[in-house]
Amino acid sequence: MDFDLTDEQELIRKTAREFTDSEIVEQARQNSREHRFDLELVGKLARQGYLGAIVPSKYGGAGLDYLSYGLVVEEIGRGDSSVRTVVSVQTSLVCSAILKWGTEEQKTHWLPRLCSGEWLGCFGLTEPDTGSDAAKQRTRARRTDSGWVINGAKMWISMGNYAKLALIFAQTDPELGTKGLACFLVDTDQPGFKPSTIEHKMGLHASDTAAISLEDVEVGEDQMLGQVGDGFKVAMSALDSGRYSVAAGCVGVCQGCLEESVKYAKEREQFGKPIASFQLVQAMIAEMALKTDASRMLVWRAGFLKDKGRPNTIETSIAKLHATEAAVECANTAIQVHGGAGYVDDHPVERYFRDVRVTTLYEGTSQIQKLIIGRGLTGVNALVPA
Numbered sequence: 001m002d003f004d005l006t007d008e009q010e011l012i013r014k015t016a017r018e019f020t021d022s023e024i025v026e027q028a029r030q031n032s033r034e035h036r037f038d039l040e041l042v043g044k045l046a047r048q049g050y051l052g053a054i055v056p057s058k059y060g061g062a063g064l065d066y067l068s069y070g071l072v073v074e075e076i077g078r079g080d081s082s083v084r085t086v087v088s089v090q091t092s093l094v095c096s097a098i099l100k101w102g103t104e105e106q107k108t109h110w111l112p113r114l115c116s117g118e119w120l121g122c123f124g125l126t127e128p129d130t131g132s133d134a135a136k137q138r139t140r141a142r143r144t145d146s147g148w149v150i151n152g153a154k155m156w157i158s159m160g161n162y163a164k165l166a167l168i169f170a171q172t173d174p175e176l177g178t179k180g181l182a183c184f185l186v187d188t189d190q191p192g193f194k195p196s197t198i199e200h201k202m203g204l205h206a207s208d209t210a211a212i213s214l215e216d217v218e219v220g221e222d223q224m225l226g227q228v229g230d231g232f233k234v235a236m237s238a239l240d241s242g243r244y245s246v247a248a249g250c251v252g253v254c255q256g257c258l259e260e261s262v263k264y265a266k267e268r269e270q271f272g273k274p275i276a277s278f279q280l281v282q283a284m285i286a287e288m289a290l291k292t293d294a295s296r297m298l299v300w301r302a303g304f305l306k307d308k309g310r311p312n313t314i315e316t317s318i319a320k321l322h323a324t325e326a327a328v329e330c331a332n333t334a335i336q337v338h339g340g341a342g343y344v345d346d347h348p349v350e351r352y353f354r355d356v357r358v359t360t361l362y363e364g365t366s367q368i369q370k371l372i373i374g375r376g377l378t379g380v381n382a383l384v385p386a
């Protein structure tokens with residue numbers, strides 16, 4: 001076993017770290033304060049090749065392996081989880097789905113424009129009444145002479161107000177259950193596609209989150225991703241990539257909490273000496289280091305399996321479960337190290353705390369990750385309806 005990164009991976013990591021420090025960290029506090037979705041920064045991400053990192057160069061991507069992609073996402077996550085959300089949704093949920101399930105025409109039409117940042121994409125799976133039980137899609141697709149008409153509603157959709165492309169999951173025939181689900185590549189300029197901003201979030205203020213209403217949205221036959229019956233598999237395989245990306249971003253949050261806490265503990269003096277000299281402060285730093293390292297190793301293992309083309313759904317869920325929970329705990333601990341100073345946004349730990357809370361919810365809650373892991377290991381499905 002070799003824990004060393006290759007020279008190329010080291011360079012990718014170093015470049016992402018420098019980019020994050022110079023372009024993301026500086027804006028993060030102000031963007032959060034102003035609830036600004038920073039389109040200029042999205043353009044810079046694209047120019048760095050970070051919006052299509054795992055897409056082959058022939059479709060305009062950076063052609064990176066999953067481990068390298070994870071390194072980039074970790075650094076961006078250390079800078080700002082709102083920005084990291086853009087990378088995760090665009091690259092993992094949208095591009096990876098098109099790459100895996102798209103026809104050649106669909107790939108050549110959408111991928112270069114998504115990788116270049118000309119267009120953004122969003123992932124329309126969750127609905128007002130459909131969260132963890134993702135197969136219970138109420139959005140309906142009805143066949144017409146020329147294609148399909150979609151009616152329904154989507155909820156909690158990252159980048160839903162800015163996307164040019166929406167992956168919309170819909171039921172074509174409720175009697176078929178999962179086998180009736182389909183995924184459509186919907187151009188959001190299509191009449192009937194109406195996004196609206198979800199306000200008053202706890203965190204991720206610099207990330208766009210939308211509710212979407214779909215009223216008689218017409219799509220052609222060639223806008224289906226995969227076939228009728230593939231919809232759920234499209235969603236789950238995209239989430240295999242998305243959960244990896246969220247986990248990698250959370251390693252970055254853990255690392256950020258650790259670095260900020262070490263720095264602050266060495267500067268801040270109480271009882272006549274730096275608080276870093278107190279054993280209870282060192283214990284908090286050690287706990288953060290442990291959680292950071294363990295999360296990173298789990299993410300690297302999942303990335304390694306993806307790069308080998310081996311099954312990794314369970315390992316990805318383990319990485320997502322551990323890294324997201326660890327990031328929530330590290331953010332809490334980092335505020336404890338900072339004391340009152342951590343309760344205002346002078347230090348990034350305040351934003352880490354608010355922004356990271358959602359990661360144990362989106363792209364599958366921690367409870368859903370446990371059920372996926374438990375089912376995989378026991379062979380018993382705890383989710384079979386009564």
Ligand code: CAA
Nearest residue numbers: 125132133134135157158232233236237313362363364383
């Ligand atoms: N890859 C490919 N196919 C898969 C798969 C995977 N990882 N996992 C399951 N499938 C296939 C199965 O093989 C099965 O196929 P067959 O019928 O041919 O056997 C089919 O999909 C149905 O699978 P399940 O029996 O596992 O379906 P289920 O209903 O029991 O799924 C669940 C349960 C795993 C909990 C799933 O519903 C789930 O992951 N829920 C969480 C939903 C979620 O993560 N939502 C996040 C929304 S996106 C978001 O948050 C983004 C944003 O913008 C913020």
